[in-house]
Amino acid sequence: MSKPRPFSQFFRNNGKVMGSIMLFLVLFWIVVLILLPQLSMLDFSFRHNLPPSEVGGPKDVYTLDNYKFLLFGAEGSDSRFNTVDLQVFVRTIIAAIAVTILDLILCYPLAYYLGQSKGKGITRLLVVMLIIPYWINEILRAFALRIIFGDAGLINDVLLLLNLIQEPIDFIRADVALYAGLGYAYILLMLFPMYNVIESLDRNQIEAARDMGASWIRIHRRIVIPHAKPGIASGMTMVFMLSAGALAAPQILGGPSSLWFTQLVYQWFNDSLNWQQGAAYAIVLLVSSIVIVLTFMKIFKVNMGDIGK
């Protein structure tokens, strides 16, 4: 019995030259485009924000100050913790989870329908109709949503016209527009992985379960969802990561009082010109998001390898 050897297998499948080129490109991508920039950010986050003249000087040493600031705020402030920023952080994470769940609830029936419906022609048309709005750029889409949800926007107009409400509802302040915008922005990333796995489910399994008397709820709980788990996990991971790290939608659709954590990061980089502090904030967001995703994957027994399916 020989152990499986993925690399020699890989080279055998792709040939020596093509295999090397592919391997090199992937490594290049990982190292130069992902690892190096992130490492320099990590490095930044442990340094003082010094004027250019002092960079490399005796004061340029590693420090935890940037991280301390997020937790405890400026030295000598009256509260023990940096409640303002921490609240934004927690709210961002919770809101991102909420957006993820919202997308999951919206996409599951749709993915099931698309994946298991027999009329392939109609399915393809539906998928195209879902993709086309994504040709419109993100900013435009966000502003369009802002207009629709505005005081004199389409939704309020219709509700007023139907006499369902007397006063326009402030959807922006209530963060409805924000949730809708974020949910909409990444919904396809939830839909497609789920659609793919559900499409690969043998319809006979559903019928076999039905033949044995299973209700629709049980069929979904025992057959469809377990089969779709990798797709669900991969979709949820992407939607969560991207909404937690979104900037345009919160900037445009967020209510006046609701800051997204990325907006704080942005402010540190751009307004305060304190890249070190900004990097620390961004790293905290990244690491927390990863930890959250891994925790959920552990709870729901999803393997990392399944997500790539």
Add this chain to the structure above:
Amino acid sequence: MSVGVGVNLENLWIRFGDFVAVRNANVNINGGDFFSFLGPSGCGKTTILRAVSGFLDPSEGRVLIGGNDMAGIGPNKRPTALIFQNLALFPLMKVWENITFSMEVKGASTAERRKRADELLDMIALEGQGDKLPSELSGGQKQRVAIARALCAEPDVLLLDEPLSALDLKLRQHMRTELREIQQRVGITFIYITHDQGEALTMSDNVAVMRAGVIDQIGTGHEVYDRPATPFVASFVGENNVFRGKVHEISGTQALLETNRTGLLRAEITPAAIGKLNVGDDAMMFVRPEALAPVGATVPEDKTVIPATVLNEEFEGNSYSVFLEGAGGKEIKMSLPNLGQDPEASKGSELSLTYDARNAVVMPAGELASE
């Protein structure tokens, strides 16, 4: 054996748009029978089974199970269990969970389910394999798990859609016997679908032979094999030599066929065609390879003689297949039992073939099974 639940199809039509998949099927299946639908690929076998199990509504006609009209009753409410063409085991559930899924649906406890699973695993000779996943089983084992899963639901009627088609020959033959045994043990009605005539003949009490949505004949294996109702059945079930011609004379249950190239041939009129065959009609005569034999020195006077030249001879173990050329290039196949010595039908030798007219059938001309 308990008296099982019968199934009746009455004037059953199934259409997909303009396409007619099943055309006016009338079938009475007795309770406790092993009943097979036999037919080539695409003739509508699965479609009939889906109508019986409730996944498909008939366009016209009725499906009765145990005398009750099944219209409007869903697959989860019918006393049937379907074994799918591809088995459709649940790959993420262990074998015992698969087998007892129907009990899970009814809310049985894990202990009950485990117990029942063990009993069924014993029955299918897979003791102690309940904690495996289906992917860890061999083809034949999966097969048996699918049967156990269907039986666990305690159906009155078990529907099997070519469950053996994915297995290799040896295993298929073994599973045939096993399926038949299981059926006799549990005593419920089996409706079995296959395009393999050997399977249908060995296992079934009754066989329905289908052709492009139409049921040509229903009968025992013997009837279907020895007294085919149509040229299609005669040529689809087993091997047959076909001779075309016109009816020359009818005498009792036999007819004399006048062929262009082979002369006059006598054969029994197949029961389904009695009264339908008139002198001068286009007709077909079928005689099986094993019904043919070379004549000895003398020819019994009531027997027909077919002169032919040997083209080739193949040794098949239990028999020899002899391929011959009759008058005008007519291809003829003869099968001789292997009795320990070569039949000496060497290539090029001239033979006179004969057969007993009672072992040949004649019927109105019609479509043959394409091969």
